[in-house]
Amino acid sequence: MFGIGELTILLLVIVAVLAVKRLPELTRSAGKAARILKAEKRALKDEDGGPDRPSPRVIRGETAERPGRDS
Numbered sequence: 001m002f003g004i005g006e007l008t009i010l011l012l013v014i015v016a017v018l019a020v021k022r023l024p025e026l027t028r029s030a031g032k033a034a035r036i037l038k039a040e041k042r043a044l045k046d047e048d049g050g051p052d053r054p055s056p057r058v059i060r061g062e063t064a065e066r067p068g069r070d071s
Contacts, residue, residue, distance in 0.1 A: 032061065035059055036059055039058070
């Protein structure tokens with residue numbers, strides 16, 4: 001039937017097809033994380049700088065409720 005090599009190639013193709021569907025979502029969340037980390041780094045620098053520096057820019061993130069959880 002199929003050998004190990006063929007099954008490996010088939011598995012890689014399936015993973016690549018599934019990854020393509022999620023790629024925009026993954027890059028978007030990676031960009032948000034990078035912006036948040038950058039803002040936090042600036043905020044830490046500004047704390048050490050003194051009161052004459054402007055306040056850091058706040059980046060609001062998205063919040064999501066967990067399914068099946070009552071608040």
